[in-house]
Amino acid sequence: MNKLQKIYRELRKRHGHPKDQWLHWCKRPKSKADKERVIMGAILTQQTNWNNVCQALDNLNKAGIKTLKDIAALEKEKRKVANLIKPSGFYKTKTKYLFNLVDFLVANYEDFEKIDKSNLLPLREKLIKVKGVGKETADAILLYAFEQPVFVIDQYTRRFAKRKKITNKFSYEHLQTLFQTKVKKDYRLYQDYHALIVIAEQHYAKSQLYN
């Protein structure tokens, strides 16, 4: 058993199974609606705290905007969307990014639950070409919506890797390759592992608060 596998066991021992908890605020995305919400969240959460993202998603929901198609249909009323997502910050940029992504997905992957998952490699490249979608956002979409065994590298993962001295190189590629080669390729495991990293880092941050 390698180090990353041991760490996963320790995390499970200490924090239990993340169960349906994903990223502390949202259930493991199972239904198509959940997955579409995760896709919206992937843009809204860029450099933004979850409380603000929740408010934005809540605003969209209350306005009856629940699916990617709902957003795509508002092509002529982007201001409306912009106002609803204001709490998530950077709202003018994020409105553009959101429409870029939604337009791409609706046009090419509308029924993304039924597409051929044996040939998804090019999808990551296509996603990254969408203006506003970088590596992390693309990988979050692949892991949570397309259920691909892709390890998402974010600030929490980086801090965790540093704190645990998992490696001494922290580039996106290096960390991702590390996790993906040392941890069994299973999207559910990657989702759980990542959720546990977030939980662990939040615990750690709290414990450091009074030091």
Added chain:
DNA sequence: GTCCAGGGCCGTT
């Protein structure tokens, strides 16, 4: 009032 949060783009070296 100040600081910062789960990125990504763009211009400059």
Added chain:
DNA sequence: AACGGCCATGGA
């Protein structure tokens, strides 16, 4: 390739 400025809100 690497770095810095920028985007904006709400909670601590």
